[in-house]
């Protein structure tokens with residue numbers, strides 16, 4: 316679907332769309348959506364007078380009870396890729412499909428972050444950053460990329476894109492998912508039985524799994540110690556996938572050489588958390604990738620039209636599976 320053109324007005328959606336996000340700009344999203352669906356009434360949550368008129372929700376982390384009065388909901392659109400804060404809520408209306416954004420521009424932005432963080436380790440940049448602070452010319456001969464093994468846990472929309480980009484850099488890439496996957500040039504493994512083997516081969520571990528009941532705490536102390544001593548960890552998925560206390564200990568005692576962390580069990584990461592003060596840790600405040608209105612509006616509009624016509628929307632998540 317061309318992103319610049321307005322959708323043909325074959326179906327004019329009835330009912331209102333409610334928008335909620337503490338992190339995203341309502342006006343920008345409204346304008347992007349209105350360009351696709353000029354007749355759709357788009358309101359912020361605070362503007363809703365009659366919740367029964369709301370047919371569509373576009374929301375990121377809405378407060379508990381948000382959906383309580385919305386008796387005519389036809390579609391819940393998660394304003395992001397990860398749906399862990401949505402599934403399992405008590406106020407979700409039964410039978411209303413939930414979709415998430417799977418925007419290639421979002422995947423590209425994520426891959427950019429993962430590439431940066433991985434190449435920073437692959438090219439020993441932290442070593443040179445520290446040497447520069449000491450005013451030292453600390454030559455370290457570059458390693459060949461194929462000698463560096465990068466394991467990507469999660470080969471979904473974001474993980475597979477990032478894994479492909481890493482592979483294009485000549486790195487040796489291993490991938491891990493629930494069901495077997497095939498990605499050219501990447502050694503793919505699936506299932507819990509293979510996790511220890513994948514971890515034991517990872518010089519750099521990139522975590523790109525969704526947070527579900529199966530993956531919560533998956534990277535326990537025991538699993539993290541399967542990594543080779545000195546391995547680097549990059550977590551761009553969710554903090555609760557990893558035992559954060561164990562990770563901090565292992566970063567302290569050198570079993571983990573370094574970490575780039577975009578996500579934490581508690582966000583914002585508390586100011587007194589030891590991770591803030593560790594030289595071998597790079598912290599960013601949960602922004603490895605964000606939803607981009609100009610590229611995501613078309614798929615949202617398409618799903619609103621599909622729901623209006625009584626069709627199944629694209630990019631539905633399975634609430635039982637959790638992703």
Ligand code: NDP
Pocket residue numbers: 395396397398468469470471472473474475491492493494495496506507523524525526527529530551552553577578601602603604605638
């Ligand atoms: P997808 O749902 O497309 O893919 C998830 C992948 O994880 C799939 O390969 C899936 O396996 C695998 N997986 C799920 N459960 C398991 C399991 N129990 N064991 C092994 N593998 C499993 O997700 P995305 O790629 O779109 O996104 C991944 C996560 O990234 C999101 O859930 C979100 O939490 C996070 N995220 C973070 C952002 C940030 O800014 N930091 C921004 C956007 C997303 P299979 O292929 O077999 O289904």
